[in-house]
Amino acid sequence: MTSLRWTSRDLEVMPEDGKTYEIVDGELYVSRQPHLDHQIVCGKLFSLLEQWSEQARTGMPIFTPGVIFADDDDVVPDVIWISHERLATALQTDGKLHSAPELVIEVLSPGSANERRDREAKLKLYSRRGVLEYWIASWQERRIEVYRRENAVLKPVSTLYENDVLESPHLAGFRCQVRQIFAHLV
Numbered sequence: 407m408t409s410l411r412w413t414s415r416d417l418e419v420m421p422e423d424g425k426t427y428e429i430v431d432g433e434l435y436v437s438r439q440p441h442l443d444h445q446i447v448c449g450k451l452f453s454l455l456e457q458w459s460e461q462a463r464t465g466m467p468i469f470t471p472g473v474i475f476a477d478d479d480d481v482v483p484d485v486i487w488i489s490h491e492r493l494a495t496a497l498q499t500d501g502k503l504h505s506a507p508e509l510v511i512e513v514l515s516p517g518s519a520n521e522r523r524d525r526e527a528k529l530k531l532y533s534r535r536g537v538l539e540y541w542i543a544s545w546q547e548r549r550i551e552v553y554r555r556e557n558a559v560l561k562p563v564s565t566l567y568e569n570d571v572l573e574s575p576h577l578a579g580f581r582c583q584v585r586q587i588f589a590h591l592v
Contacts, residue, residue, distance in 0.1 A: 412434040415477070426482050429478055431479065435527070447591070451543065455467035461579075464489055466490070468485070468507075508576050510537050511541045539553065540560050548567065549567050550566045550587070552572075567584060568585040
């Protein structure tokens with residue numbers, strides 16, 4: 407018996423219903439419209455990265471891009487940061503990225519299935535596909551988990567809370583208080 411493997415082609419016929427459809431290793435994941443606090447955190451992370459990028463001029467953050475690593479690995483991260491160098495080869499004529507950005511950020515949505523997707527399935531995917539750094543933000547717990555590439559695998563390096571400072575060796579000079587990210591939650 408063969409199990410059903412979803413592909414990017416299957417996503418093309420999904421309804422335009424406000425849900426996000428993603429495929430990781432051939433498995434379909436469906437997300438509903440996110441909580442307002444989820445969107446506030448995504449926007450704040452994007453804004454902080456955008457401000458830094460304007461000065462650094464080495465790359466750019468992108469909000470909810472389509473990233474197609476393979477026909478059975480087609481995802482929509484919450485926020486990414488990609489260098490101009492990687493963007494030049496990753497962006498294809500379909501308007502989607504087809505290789506890994508340096509940084510991927512997922513903001514957790516409530517529910518064990520959503521958490522498993524971001525902490526397990528997507529962590530493995532991003533690790534396999536060459537992402538250099540992965541941040542998982544929890545607006546519920548007001549913390550950021552940081553994973554960095556070490557020996558070709560994304561490994562946990564820190565869990566940062568509101569009094570901590572978020573920095574990255576891949577974003578030279580980027581620095582922010584974690585509390586800034588969660589400051590305006592409803």
